[in-house]
Amino acid sequence: MAEAHWYVVHTYSGYENKVKANIEKKIENRHLENEILEVRVPMQDVIELKNGARKPVQKKMFPGYVLINMVMNDDTWYVVRNTRGVTGFVGPGSKPVPLTEAEMRPLGIKVENLVIDYAEGDSVKVIAGVWRDTVGIVRKMDMNKQIVTINVELFGRETPVEISFEDVQKL
Secondary structure, X not given: OOOOEEEEEEEOOOOHXXXXXXXXXXXXXXXXXXXXXXXXXXXXXXXXXXXXXXXXXXXXXXXXXXXXXXXXXXHHHHHHHOOOOEEEEOOOOOOOOOOOHHHHHHHOOOXXXXXXXXXXXXXXXXXXXXXXXXXXXXXXXXXXXXXXXXXXXXXXXXXXXXXXXXXXXXX
């Protein structure tokens, strides 16, 4: 069986959730669960200021686009491409191009499972980046985004810093 990749599908603006629901219904009806693995409308949390009140809301990161993790073949291409509200795949001509690991990381999509040997409360050392050679204590771990929040001492105060899993090692 071929390998699944993440693809970007262009939709009519405002139809992202409808397209997601329609594709999921087609997956169920045509028994494509093993070929189309996941459909996502990337969202982000933002704070809106309305009438002087701050209100947290979720907004679409990319209006007019839906992400699909699927095995690309003639059947899956046809099912997605002929879904109501879909205008096409992102890529040159009619050839869809899968997203790279670097493009997926900021979206919070994990590609591989890292084996990490530290947990919350452990002391760790930063081995790369701006905070290199800094020692801190793990406060929070986000497995989806593959980042760890550590407390480091900065100007005599404990300050939380987010660092990638790969850039930290246990002491």
